[in-house]
Amino acid sequence: MIQDINQFDYSKNWQRSEIPEQATWDLTSLFASDEAWEKAFIDFKEKIIDADCYAGKLAESAEQLLAALQFSELLSREANKLMLYARLKHDQNRADTTYMAMYSKISQACSQLFGKLAFMKPELAELDSEIIVTFSQENPDLQSYKKFFQDIARNKAHTLSEKEETLLAKAGDVFDAGANVFAIFSNADLKFPRVKIEKDYKVRITQANYTSLLESRQRKIRKNTFEKYYKTYQKYENTLALTLQNQIKQHNYLAEIHGHPSARAAALFADAIPEAVYDQLIDTVSDNISLLHRYVLIRKKALGLKFLHCYDLYTPMVADVDFTFTPAEAQELVLKALQPLGDEYIQIIEKAFAERWIDWFPNQGKYSGGYSSGTYDSNPYILLNWQGSLYSVYTLIHELGHSAHTYFSNEKQPYQYSSYSIFLAEIASNTNENLLTDYLLKHETDLKRRRYIINHYLNGFRATMFRQTQFAKFEHLIHQAEQQGTPLTAEYLNQEYLRINHEFYGPYLISDPEISLEWMRIPHFYFNYYVYQYATGFSAATSFAKKILAGDQAAVKNYLDFLKAGSSDYPIETLAAAGIDMTEAEPIEQALETFAQYMDLFEK
Numbered sequence: 116m117i118q119d120i121n122q123f124d125y126s127k128n129w130q131r132s133e134i135p136e137q138a139t140w141d142l143t144s145l146f147a148s149d150e151a152w153e154k155a156f157i158d159f160k161e162k163i164i165d166a167d168c169y170a171g172k173l174a175e176s177a178e179q180l181l182a183a184l185q186f187s188e189l190l191s192r193e194a195n196k197l198m199l200y201a202r203l204k205h206d207q208n209r210a211d212t213t214y215m216a217m218y219s220k221i222s223q224a225c226s227q228l229f230g231k232l233a234f235m236k237p238e239l240a241e242l243d244s245e246i247i248v249t250f251s252q253e254n255p256d257l258q259s260y261k262k263f264f265q266d267i268a269r270n271k272a273h274t275l276s277e278k279e280e281t282l283l284a285k286a287g288d289v290f291d292a293g294a295n296v297f298a299i300f301s302n303a304d305l306k307f308p309r310v311k312i313e314k315d316y317k318v319r320i321t322q323a324n325y326t327s328l329l330e331s332r333q334r335k336i337r338k339n340t341f342e343k344y345y346k347t348y349q350k351y352e353n354t355l356a357l358t359l360q361n362q363i364k365q366h367n368y369l370a371e372i373h374g375h376p377s378a379r380a381a382a383l384f385a386d387a388i389p390e391a392v393y394d395q396l397i398d399t400v401s402d403n404i405s406l407l408h409r410y411v412l413i414r415k416k417a418l419g420l421k422f423l424h425c426y427d428l429y430t431p432m433v434a435d436v437d438f439t440f441t442p443a444e445a446q447e448l449v450l451k452a453l454q455p456l457g458d459e460y461i462q463i464i465e466k467a468f469a470e471r472w473i474d475w476f477p478n479q480g481k482y483s484g485g486y487s488s489g490t491y492d493s494n495p496y497i498l499l500n501w502q503g504s505l506y507s508v509y510t511l512i513h514e515l516g517h518s519a520h521t522y523f524s525n526e527k528q529p530y531q532y533s534s535y536s537i538f539l540a541e542i543a544s545n546t547n548e549n550l551l552t553d554y555l556l557k558h559e560t561d562l563k564r565r566r567y568i569i570n571h572y573l574n575g576f577r578a579t580m581f582r583q584t585q586f587a588k589f590e591h592l593i594h595q596a597e598q599q600g601t602p603l604t605a606e607y608l609n610q611e612y613l614r615i616n617h618e619f620y621g622p623y624l625i626s627d628p629e630i631s632l633e634w635m636r637i638p639h640f641y642f643n644y645y646v647y648q649y650a651t652g653f654s655a656a657t658s659f660a661k662k663i664l665a666g667d668q669a670a671v672k673n674y675l676d677f678l679k680a681g682s683s684d685y686p687i688e689t690l691a692a693a694g695i696d697m698t699e700a701e702p703i704e705q706a707l708e709t710f711a712q713y714m715d716l717f718e719k
């Protein structure tokens with residue numbers, strides 16, 4: 116008998132085996148069974164042995180070059196499938212030792228494969244561009260690698276000799292010491308005190324529960340959590356300033372020796388993003404920062420507070436409302452909200468539901484949060500920890516955005532251009548979220564629920580557009596300071612962080628001294644110019660959603676073409692072809708305008 120998953124009480128702490136099959140993902144598009152995986156794994160291990168059989172032969176002939184490319188592609192595709200199956204199974208229940216072993220086995224085999232294929236990149240870089248042209252004429256199959264070769268040629272100017280690159284690669288762990296110390300310190304060694312929740316009931320603050328404690332409706336809990344959390348961090352400010360400085364120095368040093376004018380130029384070079392895109396984001400958001408000041412005022416008023424402190428930024432501005440969904444209701448809502456994207460898109464979402472791409476419910480040991488992950492040769496899968504809330508529906512539609520993007524790019528592109536870049540990665544997911552907000556507000560009449568929905572949007576906007584841009588500004592500032600020889604001491608970092616924070620939030624938020632230490636807890640500052648892409652992605656998504664909702668059929672087609680483009684062109688060009696110019700202020704302004712409109716609605 117098939118259990119109706121809509122009746123299932125997912126809130127109990129079930130064992131994996133107790134979850135109804137209908138609510139789990141069907142991984143047979145990867146492998147029919149664990150036995151099939153084991154068999155494929157043995158074959159794969161065999162193939163790895165000769166993975167370097169083309170080493171030293173790439174320049175011999177067009178046929179050899181093509182054969183080498185195709186062979187490495189074959190191995191990578193097989194590796195991806197084996198890896199994804201093991202990872203998804205492992206994430207179903209992290210305590211299950213069978214899949215822990217499977218996952219570590221394939222991880223090991225993959226690093227072995229990467230080692231064997233390491234000859235490819237430097238050897239391809241050595242190939243003369245004229246040889247590539249000649250080869251491509253001799254064998255037209257090589258023409259589909261045009262951008263791939265172009266990329267290698269672009270990188271050549273910033274690649275050192277093979278010997279030097281090998282030396283650098285071998286020193287990788289030494290270079291990463293700052294980031295590694297930071298990670299282990301923050302996640303393992305750093306211990307926080309306990310905070311009182313109720314009479315006779317205290318909870319220890321952890322990195323995992325910090326944000327949810329700050330979301331508490333009780334101000335005393337928020338305030339105590341905030342103060343105790345940062346009091347702990349403050350004891351280590353000199354150590355963490357040094358780990359961060361070490362990392363920033365590494366970015367600057369590697370950029371310099373590879374012939375880039377700055378760490379930012381080097382980081383953006385990989386995807387050929389003009390630095391103007393980064394500046395445009397910071398400038399446009401800064402020009403409109405009064406919108407964030409207005410949000411702070413709205414929040415202050417909604418919470419009925421005389422003074423708004425930094426620990427008052429996370430608690431919801433509205434009371435809880437009864438707003439729950441069964442999986443079936445969520446599916447129906449998602450399909451309606453995505454209707455403006457047209458039949459071709461809707462069919463993929465229906466397929467995702469019908470073919471069980473989604474693992475819905477939480478269970479003991481399951482990886483927390485949500486994600487979407489696929490391979491070129493399988494369905495893209497979605498892991499959820501369904502709670503039935505509005506937030507859960509947003510997570511579902513967000514991850515479906517990723518999955519549809521992956522699906523379309525895989526379907527339309529050859530393997531070498533199938534995976535899209537990080538710069539584009541959060542656009543499809545946020546476009547879907549924008550469409551959901553629009554649909555909900557067009558159909559919801561209950562005032563409390565409307566305010567609940569708008570609160571969700573405004574909160575998300577603050578966290579994505581303003582906060583990430585604030586981070587981007589700070590990150591760039593400290594890279595430049597270090598490059599100019601300013602030591603990144605705790606004193607300097609605290610002072611600059613507080614200054615930028617105050618500039619962003621404005622006069623209506625109390626600049627609590629603790630917030631100057633916030634840089635100490637943000638892992639993204641170790642990621643080398645990563646965060647700005649959350650804000651640019653959100654802006655592009657808003658632009659797309661706006662055009663799609665206006666009923667512009669050409670815009671819908673443009674959007675689908677964007678989803679199908681993978682990495683066949685550079686991200687800025689891919690977006691430009693779809694009508695979004697990220698070098699201009701317009702997409703960012705459109706996002707900010709939408710934020711202003713939702714604030715108007717909230718205040719109505």
Ligand SMILES: [Zn+2]
Nearest residue numbers: 513517541544
């Ligand atoms: Zn995402």
